């Protein structure tokens with residue numbers, strides 16, 4: 001981070017790209033894509049902070065790291081946002097970085113753990129809070145929504161393997 005920059009941006013750089021063994025485009029979640037060369041340049045800029053994001057290559061999901069904290073720490077918030085990628089509402093593309101974390105099973109019955117949190121932006125959070133729609137965790141990290149009319153829709157954590165792909169049309173915010 002530079003001192004005068006308020007922006008904080010995630011850049012997903014696969015290990016092979018970071019080491020120069022791949023020139024796959026790299027994803028800026030919620031923004032678009034940058035070239036591998038650009039990503040490597042950003043990596044070595046002063047102030048850049050790098051964190052590993054362990055990913056299960058069998059299903060592409062970011063791997064959970066449990067915690068015993070009562071309320072979500074910033075690390076937990078960032079973890080859940082990384083796992084979810086976007087709001088977990090049906091067909092919602094709001095970046096998880098702009099979402100609240102919702103205790104899926106309300107505390108204290110539900111624990112404060114990354115496995116009990118889902119990213120939901122205000123609209124989808126309110127639909128659940130006001131019991132217009134219900135959401136229920138299902139297998140494989142799925143979150144199944146049921147509307148008032150009984151229609152169901154299941155969303156899943158972000159597949160980070162999608163980060164290895166072609167560049168999009170969105171210009172990078174740099």
Ligand SMILES: [Zn+2]
Pocket residue numbers: 087088089090092093094120121123124
């Ligand atoms: Zn949403």
